[in-house]
Amino acid sequence: MSDFAIKVRNENPVHVLELKGYLDAHTAPKLEETFQDLIKKGHHNIVVNCNDLSYISSAGLGVFMAFVEDVREKQGDIKFSNMSQKVYNVFDLLGFPLLYEIFKQEQEAIEKFNNAQSK
Amino acid sequence: MKTPSPFELQPLVEFTRTINSSFDLDFILNNVLYTLMGKLRFTRGLIMLRENGTTYRAAKVKGVQGIQENEHMEISAEGEMKISIDSNDQAQFPWLTRLQNCGITHILDLTVRNNLIGVVCLGKRIGEQQFTASEEIFFRSLVNISATAIEKTSILEELKEANRNLDSRIQELNTLFEMSKEFGAVIEREQLVKVLVFSLLGHLGTNRYLIAVKDNDNCEVIASRLPVKEVSQSVLRDLLTCEKPVVVADSAELFEPDTYRCLNDYAISVVVPMTIQGVTRGVMLLGKRMTGSSYSMKDMEFLSSLGNLAMISMENIRLFEETLEKQRMEEELKIAHKIQQGLLPKSIPDIPNYQLAARTIPSRQVGGDYFDIVQLDDHRYLLVIADVSGKGTPAALLMSNLQATIRALAPLDITIADATARVNDLIYDNTSADNFITFFWAILNTKDNTFKYVNAGHNHPFYFQADGSVRRLDKGGMILGVMRSLSTYEHETIALQPGDTIVTFTDGVSEAMNPYNEEYGEDRIALVVRNAAVESAGELLNTIFLSVDEFADPDKQTDDITALVVKAL
Numbered sequence: 163m164s165d166f167a168i169k170v171r172n173e174n175p176v177h178v179l180e181l182k183g184y185l186d187a188h189t190a191p192k193l194e195e196t197f198q199d200l201i202k203k204g205h206h207n208i209v210v211n212c213n214d215l216s217y218i219s220s221a222g223l224g225v226f227m228a229f230v231e232d233v234r235e236k237q238g239d240i241k242f243s244n245m246s247q248k249v250y251n252v253f254d255l256l257g258f259p260l261l262y263e264i265f266k267q268e269q270e271a272i273e274k275f276n277n278a279q280s281k
Numbered sequence: 282m283k284t285p286s287p288f289e290l291q292p293l294v295e296f297t298r299t300i301n302s303s304f305d306l307d308f309i310l311n312n313v314l315y316t317l318m319g320k321l322r323f324t325r326g327l328i329m330l331r332e333n334g335t336t337y338r339a340a341k342v343k344g345v346q347g348i349q350e351n352e353h354m355e356i357s358a359e360g361e362m363k364i365s366i367d368s369n370d371q372a373q374f375p376w377l378t379r380l381q382n383c384g385i386t387h388i389l390d391l392t393v394r395n396n397l398i399g400v401v402c403l404g405k406r407i408g409e410q411q412f413t414a415s416e417e418i419f420f421r422s423l424v425n426i427s428a429t430a431i432e433k434t435s436i437l438e439e440l441k442e443a444n445r446n447l448d449s450r451i452q453e454l455n456t457l458f459e460m461s462k463e464f465g466a467v468i469e470r471e472q473l474v475k476v477l478v479f480s481l482l483g484h485l486g487t488n489r490y491l492i493a494v495k496d497n498d499n500c501e502v503i504a505s506r507l508p509v510k511e512v513s514q515s516v517l518r519d520l521l522t523c524e525k526p527v528v529v530a531d532s533a534e535l536f537e538p539d540t541y542r543c544l545n546d547y548a549i550s551v552v553v554p555m556t557i558q559g560v561t562r563g564v565m566l567l568g569k570r571m572t573g574s575s576y577s578m579k580d581m582e583f584l585s586s587l588g589n590l591a592m593i594s595m596e597n598i599r600l601f602e603e604t605l606e607k608q609r610m611e612e613e614l615k616i617a618h619k620i621q622q623g624l625l626p627k628s629i630p631d632i633p634n635y636q637l638a639a640r641t642i643p644s645r646q647v648g649g650d651y652f653d654i655v656q657l658d659d660h661r662y663l664l665v666i667a668d669v670s671g672k673g674t675p676a677a678l679l680m681s682n683l684q685a686t687i688r689a690l691a692p693l694d695i696t697i698a699d700a701t702a703r704v705n706d707l708i709y710d711n712t713s714a715d716n717f718i719t720f721f722w723a724i725l726n727t728k729d730n731t732f733k734y735v736n737a738g739h740n741h742p743f744y745f746q747a748d749g750s751v752r753r754l755d756k757g758g759m760i761l762g763v764m765r766s767l768s769t770y771e772h773e774t775i776a777l778q779p780g781d782t783i784v785t786f787t788d789g790v791s792e793a794m795n796p797y798n799e800e801y802g803e804d805r806i807a808l809v810v811r812n813a814a815v816e817s818a819g820e821l822l823n824t825i826f827l828s829v830d831e832f833a834d835p836d837k838q839t840d841d842i843t844a845l846v847v848k849a850l
Contacts, residue, residue, distance in 0.1 A: 186459055186463075187459050187460060187462075187463040187476045187479065187480060188463055188466075190475075190476065190479045191472075191475060191476075194475075194479075219455060219456065219459050219480070219483070220452065220455075220456040220459075220479075220480045220483035220484035221456070221459065221460075221463075221476060221479040221480035221483055222479075222483060223482075223483030223484075224478065224479030224480055224481065224482035224483030224484070225479055225482075225483070226483075227482035227483055227486065227487070227488045227571070228478070228479065228482055228488060228506075230488070231488055251448070252452065255445070255448055255449050255452050256452070256483065256484060256485075256486060257486050257570075257572035257574060258486065258572075260571075260572045260573070261486060261571050261572060
């Protein structure tokens, strides 16, 4: 059940989190740790690649809510990409598309950060 | 009515195909107006759709000045309408005035199965004002077809809306289900609170919160993210009187002014009590939602369910921990009991011309009573009775410390008074200051029939002489383990006569409590011993224990009960 894995990839100046499996109440603390670690190291530009994410629950979304303010205060952001329809539906249902930028491809999200930086 | 010519049918067929291919209301309305305006040479078009009752919404406006899209208007009309309007109609339907003022000259109802769902208004026809018969048929047919198509989209919209509501109910249920599953699996409150916070933040899209629970009179914040570090106890206490979930904006009267000010200062939107069987045991505060939407009734119900679920789970964790702690203590007491039993002499030696009897009844908590009988050589016996401070394992360990010290010193050729000082110093050096021992020991010499004792703060034993006199054995000094020995202990040597009896005991005997909270008392010991029509030390010991047992309330036995009796034959 707790089939969830995170891979962190450095795409300077962006860090990409590749989420895999089930992100729910049980696995949310794992994601929390990853965010705490990134923020501690001063990484505030975060792209969450949801390509292999098969399920997300409210508790999973809560982790993003818990950290979004921290990274935005540091002029960073959390952006999403490669979301399946199923995962997007949960985002949509809870109004998350109003709060976060969601891109089709990871590269678009990274470019958005890069453009913002070069300005 | 004349049959429309193929020339007029063709665009109708085309129109039907087009609008039926779409569920997009906007696309359909655009097509209706453009087709009508293009085909019938109108320069203005307006479609009003019925919202409810007589309220209509301007769903699509083209070239009409003075009416905004999405504007609402009251229209009181039923049934089929006249196509073109004139001044007589205005008198009949005042709302027509406004439409006519905006240049509307023609109007037709959108009706599906006798249900008026809207009206199509057109104005400023270029060229001939009067419709030809075929134009009128075209107009009516097209509006009829449109009505069905429009209704179809609204049904679809309703379905979509219903579907979305259903989806969000499912999401709520999923969250509740997931939480109950997760809450059941966690055994630490911190873990539970973390999971609860994540699902609150995720489900409601907020990132300001505070969760507090009541612990007797104390309110404890167990999680929070607020612009302040601390929330005062009085505010928390007030919040914990909340019985129903409330939206802060509508409930100023529910809270103390101070509390209400705090809620506003912290930008809290809702207060949700966490209850167990209707009693508020905790409270959740949540800030405004980042999506900008407000908390609906449905959200409040959801929060209430989630809060109660979390509270019950936290209570279960608390009970579980309590049980665990109790088990741990029971286990510890068992160990203490075992140690204590292990320290007591396995058997009482037979001593020529003397009778010895001793017994201890440990209390449930395992007090620190200890007695010992050590044969020093062929005619000397060391007798010890002591009460170690504390209960349970710490007392048992100190007791074993004491025994080791006594056994180590016993073979040494030193006086009992010097040995007492050594025991005191060793206990003092090896324990913390709050550990102490009341201690009485004696050397019974069967060769010269002497009883040499030192009493270090122990309950004074009774010395019943054969001639009937009684006195207490009180020579000695300070209790053991409180401070280093400043001087040696006093001692006394008694020359025993046949029939003399010495009864030593611990405070568990003298302080045994009856149901009226009266103590057994030392005097009663003396009385029982003197009245006992018995001979042997063993029978005397039995008599004492029986008397205590009759007197005392077993529920109140919090200390060990110990006695040691020596009788000279």
